[in-house]
Amino acid sequence: MASTKTSPLPRLALEPLHAAVLDRSTKGLPPGCEGLTLADVGRQGWNVLAGDMPLPLAVIRTSVLEANSRWMKAFTALNGLEISPHGKTTMAPQLFDLQVADGAWAITVATAQQLDVCRRFGVKRVILANQPVGRPAIDACFSAIRDDGMELYCLADSLPGIALLAEGAARIQAPAGNPLHILVEIGFEGGRTGTRTREEALAVARAVGEIPGLQLAGFECFEGLQPTPAGADRLLDEVIAVAKQADDEGLLAAGQGMVLSAGGSSLFDRVGERLNAAAFARPVVKVLRSGCYLTHDSLSYAAAFRRILNETSLALPEGGLEPALEVWAYVQSRPEQGRSILTVGKRDISYDAGMPVPLRWYRPDGSMTAPRSMPAGHVVLALNDQHCHLGTPLDSPIAVGDMVAFGIGHPCTTFDKWAFMALVDDDYRVVDGIRTFF
Numbered sequence: 018m019a020s021t022k023t024s025p026l027p028r029l030a031l032e033p034l035h036a037a038v039l040d041r042s043t044k045g046l047p048p049g050c051e052g053l054t055l056a057d058v059g060r061q062g063w064n065v066l067a068g069d070m071p072l073p074l075a076v077i078r079t080s081v082l083e084a085n086s087r088w089m090k091a092f093t094a095l096n097g098l099e100i101s102p103h104g105k106t107t108m109a110p111q112l113f114d115l116q117v118a119d120g121a122w123a124i125t126v127a128t129a130q131q132l133d134v135c136r137r138f139g140v141k142r143v144i145l146a147n148q149p150v151g152r153p154a155i156d157a158c159f160s161a162i163r164d165d166g167m168e169l170y171c172l173a174d175s176l177p178g179i180a181l182l183a184e185g186a187a188r189i190q191a192p193a194g195n196p197l198h199i200l201v202e203i204g205f206e207g208g209r210t211g212t213r214t215r216e217e218a219l220a221v222a223r224a225v226g227e228i229p230g231l232q233l234a235g236f237e238c239f240e241g242l243q244p245t246p247a248g249a250d251r252l253l254d255e256v257i258a259v260a261k262q263a264d265d266e267g268l269l270a271a272g273q274g275m276v277l278s279a280g281g282s283s284l285f286d287r288v289g290e291r292l293n294a295a296a297f298a299r300p301v302v303k304v305l306r307s308g309c310y311l312t313h314d315s316l317s318y319a320a321a322f323r324r325i326l327n328e329t330s331l332a333l334p335e336g337g338l339e340p341a342l343e344v345w346a347y348v349q350s351r352p353e354q355g356r357s358i359l360t361v362g363k364r365d366i367s368y369d370a371g372m373p374v375p376l377r378w379y380r381p382d383g384s385m386t387a388p389r390s391m392p393a394g395h396v397v398l399a400l401n402d403q404h405c406h407l408g409t410p411l412d413s414p415i416a417v418g419d420m421v422a423f424g425i426g427h428p429c430t431t432f433d434k435w436a437f438m439a440l441v442d443d444d445y446r447v448v449d450g451i452r453t454f455f
Contacts, residue, residue, distance in 0.1 A: 025120065381420060
């Protein structure tokens with residue numbers, strides 16, 4: 018019953034990563050870092066507020082990061098769910114390892130390159146949340162399941178897609194007892210990939226069973242593009258309806274369990290509620306693929322989480338998700354009334370889900386013991402490649418040389434701008450660093 022395994026994943030093999038020598042030209046590292054390994058970062062005694070690090074700098078507050086991870090572990094346990102966090106959010110094996118330590122059922126990826134990162138560092142159960150097309154991607158899937166102990170799930174949403182997988186199975190034979198597990202993807206009009214009708218979904222599910230080396234494992238969707246919780250409910254109910262019909266037809270092997278999964282970070286409560294309300298005769302593994310919860314954000318996901326807290330019928334642990342990721346910059350210039358220019362831009366911080374939010378400011382001249390909340394009225398007006406235009410009230414206290422911490426929206430598009438990020442404690446001492454692999 019490979020498709021219903023719930024055994025804990027082994028911790029990742031991070032020793033080579035810790036021993037890797039950092040490139041002294043890497044953004045975020047101070048000058049004079051020749052020969053520095055990633056494991057050495059936390060031993061340097063650096064402090065962001067002391068000016069030891071060049072700005073802009075992306076930092077992750079470790080206390081918040083770890084609390085978010087524990088919260089999701091408790092949430093899924095309370096509600097009979099599993100978490101397979103989307104690794105594309107961070108592409109940081111050190112953070113994958115934290116998620117695995119807190120009980121992740123798998124790590125989710127979107128591309129063959131991301132799958133290879135998981136293989137490199139020893140992730141043993143992966144969901145490729147896309148239908149692979151093209152010989153390199155398909156062969157990467159069949160090569161992956163030849164790794165010792167590797168369990169791989171990928172999506173399919175069409176008969177031509179299944180035909181391509183069949184060609185791959187003929188090129189690279191799946192090992193006995195470890196097929197490529199297929200989740201049939203259910204989509205919706207105007208959405209991305211996924212079948213558009215129940216009949217199409219069932220046709221794909223039937224075709225999987227005819228291909229040696231493939232095994233129908235279950236059904237899934239991505240509800241994150243739905244504009245309302247009601248829309249997500251309708252899509253999830255369609256997944257459940259297709260799964261029940263496939264079960265009635267005997268498309269999954271006798272004695273085999275079934276995976277049902279959905280993927281966004283803003284509607285994960287709807288996933289839990291709808292999947293928990295469905296009844297099946299066979300065992301079901303209910304898998305969330307949320308990824309942004311780990312660092313959370315200060316914009317769209319923060320608003321979505323407030324809705325979840327107010328509306329969900331699911332059990333909630335104490336506490337909640339808080340933003341752990343910040344990008345710090347200097348005030349570089351105050352060239353005109355009502356506008357300041359800061360040393361952060363589109364190359365450094367996400368802007369696709371809303372402009373960054375100025376959270377705190379700090380004057381590094383010894384006059385302040387800790388950062389202060391940014392007074393009202395400071396708003397990002399625009400971003401250039403390397404500059405931020407900050408709307409600045411006439412009575413603003415900030416001055417050239419001050420530091421400003423920005424909260425972000427959509428963590429994915431801040432992470433992908435940094436090969437190195439600093440992990441800091443609550444006093445902004447650098448306690449470690451992470452590498453990303455975009």
